[in-house]
Amino acid sequence: MYAxxxxxxxxxxxxxxxxxxxxxxxAALGLTEEQAVATPCRSVLSVAGxxxxxxxxxxxxxxxxxxxxxxxxxxxxxxxxxxTASFALGEGETTTALLAEFDELRPQFLAAMKAADPDxxxxxxxxxxxxxxxxxxxxxxxxxxHQIEELARHAGHIDxxxxxxxxxxxPALVLTRAGAPxxxxxxxxxxxxxxxxx
Numbered sequence: 001m002y003a004x005x006x007x008x009x010x011x012x013x014x015x016x017x018x019x020x021x022x023x024x025x026x027a028a029l030g031l032t033e034e035q036a037v038a039t040p041c042r043s044v045l046s047v048a049g050x051x052x053x054x055x056x057x058x059x060x061x062x063x064x065x066x067x068x069x070x071x072x073x074x075x076x077x078x079x080x081x082x083x084t085a086s087f088a089l090g091e092g093e094t095t096t097a098l099l100a101e102f103d104e105l106r107p108q109f110l111a112a113m114k115a116a117d118p119d120x121x122x123x124x125x126x127x128x129x130x131x132x133x134x135x136x137x138x139x140x141x142x143x144x145x146h147q148i149e150e151l152a153r154h155a156g157h158i159d160x161x162x163x164x165x166x167x168x169x170x171p172a173l174v175l176t177r178a179g180a181p182x183x184x185x186x187x188x189x190x191x192x193x194x195x196x197x198x
Contacts, residue, residue, distance in 0.1 A: 030191030
């Protein structure tokens, strides 16, 4: 949890991003691979699919923040196909392997955010779904806050999906992974042996 603290702007942004990553990372705790790819809601989203999509997003954001790339001038068919595929596991992919990639990218993502100057000039990539076909000038703050927005959106998605699977809330799983002791508000989750992160 990113607890209340007097912080500089960039530390605050990094803290909130990391809090969302905690939630996304914790959501798979105690699931089987079958549960992780299940789609219990009306959408095609699964716990594993969201983790895969977040990995896709972390990789792209690290590249953008470290190279200054705004992305392609147009979203071509191949790029759109890669984006769409980022929401579902492909042949031979596992949640466990995705979590290892997530764990590798997470510190790189946070370091890239921490090194960023929110007031720096940058370019936002096109958003053709919103009628924006060319990169647009922004302050980097816009992109950094957008990363938190996207992570928070997916943390909310993954929480709902996990609750649909077995009734567990992601905040309780975050506390469990952090080793928090039981108290009147929280009982640690006990994962069955042989499940993810057990």
